[in-house]
Amino acid sequence: MFALVDGNNFYASCERVFDPGIRAKPVVVLSNNDGCAIARSAEAKALGIRMGHPIHLVPPPLRKQLVVRSANFTLYGDMSARVVSVLRDAAARVEVYSIDESFLDLSGIADPEAFSRGLRQRVHRWTGIPNCIGVAPTKTLAKLANKMAKAGAGVVVLDTLDQQARALEHFPVGDVWGVGRRWSEKLASLGIATAAQLRDAPTDLILERFGVVMTRTQRELQGQPCMALEEVEADRQQILVSRSFADRVEDHEAVAQAAATFAVRACEKLRRRGLVTSAVGVFAQTDAFRPELKQHNPTRMASLPSATSDSRVVLSAIRRLMIGMLRAGYGYKKAGVTLTDLAKPRDLQGDLFTAAIVGDDRLMATLDQINRKFGRGVAGLGASGWQVKPVWGMRQQMLSPCYTTCARDLPRALC
């Protein structure tokens, strides 16, 4: 049996843990640049705030009722780690599926229902994060059970075939894990509107029209596990760092500095995972929401002669790629850097003339150590520009404190 533990309205709940004054209020967390709603408390959902909806399209009278926050991923990441530590304490095998969801292996647990109720309370009490738990013999059914639990029960166990049949009967197929908007439309055109109808559809038809992925989903709905618990996170195949800018940027040097900053950040991620890259890419985009303006979305890629995790090597490749990439008189709104062809150093082999890996590991380790100790960006490379408030910076006007990761921001208890 699998259990799926899922934090309720996770980002909004994180904001509430250390700010009791907003616990009963409609809370909305915005994407980077304070653009769209990416998390809403139950109260905000009730007011009709939709997921992904641009906040500037919310009518002002409605907006005045909301507590609006900029995304504080440092806080959410740390709260997530706390939740996971409670889960690891409770179950032998845990798969951290996303920042707010984990699968647990419940095999050997005599009473999954009682276990889940206890765990749910414990996570809430120890971390402050309200959550729901769905339990079932496959991951897809556990996701489905979790969604049902959100309706109020808190814990839903789909143990017997009978329980599963009843759950699937009226469950919209578009809410099944792995069925997105496009496919639910296509399924509807075939007369498949519920999870039960997908479970019972001819497999040949599903395979022919949708491929093997949907066939797996179908089997999982039938109670046949096709997806295992993955305790060890697979190595990344790609690392991407990109940001939208608060304003359109015409200054090419500023865009280059943004790209340099992203490249350095991407290399930090690369090193933290113990990987090296041998292909880098860079892209820039103008403002797609202003079609009346001149548009230009260049993207460039290059293979490196040797793999590396050295920021300096990646950076100089990026700078070379960017020569002549941007056009004068265009306002760029977004840029990004990608690292691909990732590998573990031990899996690489050089040839007679080229080293498999280049770069200075000790220098980079020292750099990482300094930044970990004194804060990101304390030490780095000149190409990043080093502006306190760069013209390409993000808008984050309603950022909450980093209550749990920064001494300056520690909450104060008054007695």
Added chain:
DNA sequence: TCTGGGGTCCTAGGACCC
């Protein structure tokens, strides 16, 4: 004024190989 960021997998088609 204002519209996120970061991933994965699968498939089809073309180039190329022997």
Added chain:
DNA sequence: TCTGGGGTCCTAGGACCC
């Protein structure tokens, strides 16, 4: 008139996830 069989690699595009 008729033109093999088997394979790999790469890319682009489309779908999905949180």
